[in-house]
Amino acid sequence: MLAGVTLRGPGLALVLCRCRVPLSASQERKRHRIRITRSENTIMMRSHYCGQLNESLEGQEITLCGWVHRRRDHGGVIFLDIRDREGMAQVVFDPDRADSFAAADRVRSEYVVKVVGKVRARPAGAVNANMASGAIEVLGYELEVLNESETPPFPLNEYSDVGEETRLRYRFIDLRRPEMAEKLRLRSRITTSIRRYLDDNGFLDVETPILTRATPEGARDYLVPSRTHPGSFFALPQSPQLFKQLLMVAGFDRYYQIAKCFRDEDLRADRQPEFTQIDIETSFLNEEDIIGLTYNPLTKHYKLASDVDVNYMIQTLREA
Known part of the structure; x- marks a missing residue:
């Protein structure tokens, strides 16, 4: 005897079925069945943004x-x-x-x-x-x-002048401001375009571990204590350096990642304790290949971000 429940959402129908009679061991392993179907006529809550x-x-x-x-x-x-x-x-x-x-x-x-x-x-x-x-x-x-909503702590129009401390305290409201929403949309467009460019050039998007061991690099590591091994600590990576080199040795000659990195440093204009970087490692390239690989996306995404055409001058170290 089967009992089922259907959960429906935008464009998706999720059907869960569960058997209520005694099952064999093999049947027990399969007793939860999930069937996902997509309906072309499913009505979403909104039709347009x-x-x-x-x-x-x-x-x-x-x-x-x-x-x-x-x-x-x-x-x-x-x-x-x-x-x-x-x-x-x-x-x-x-x-x-x-x-x-x-x-x-x-x-x-x-x-x-x-x-x-x-x-x-x-x-x-x-x-x-x-x-x-x-x-x-x-x-x-x-x-x-x-x-319903209470009166927000500051107006969300383009003319409001709000202190940074208040904006951070009510960050969920600050992000509703049109200029803040546009920054998130722009970031999404740029990262999507970068991923597409690297994918089209044969790079693999590989996620590397966040919890790792401490390594001697240029800054201090953030340490995370282990609950199951008292006195032992994980480190948050300053960069995926070791992991991407491992991938090169393993034969994955084109790697990239939009990577989170952590460095236990004082906050300065050119230092952030947590930041995101476009991390790339590649093998079997010469100097011209590397210049072309970086020059094209730089000019393309600078225009995407600012709608300005740029032409970088390429010079040797001796010429510079």
């Missing part, structure tokens, strides 16, 4: 989920700027839809909401050139408050 809205969606019904960045009541019409990780979109509520209008009247800054509405072009003269979605707005049909 705010930053994805544009004129091509005009007339379509969409669903947004995000935070109320700003609320404005213009004498009978309520405007909500909804914010998510990809940007902002303006949603309009009018009194003709009493339920959604009443809900919009109650929401406040940083409420988490779900909005259903239709995309339409903004009236002439109302286009906001400072928003990616500034040429359109959403006429709200439904508004559901998913979570």
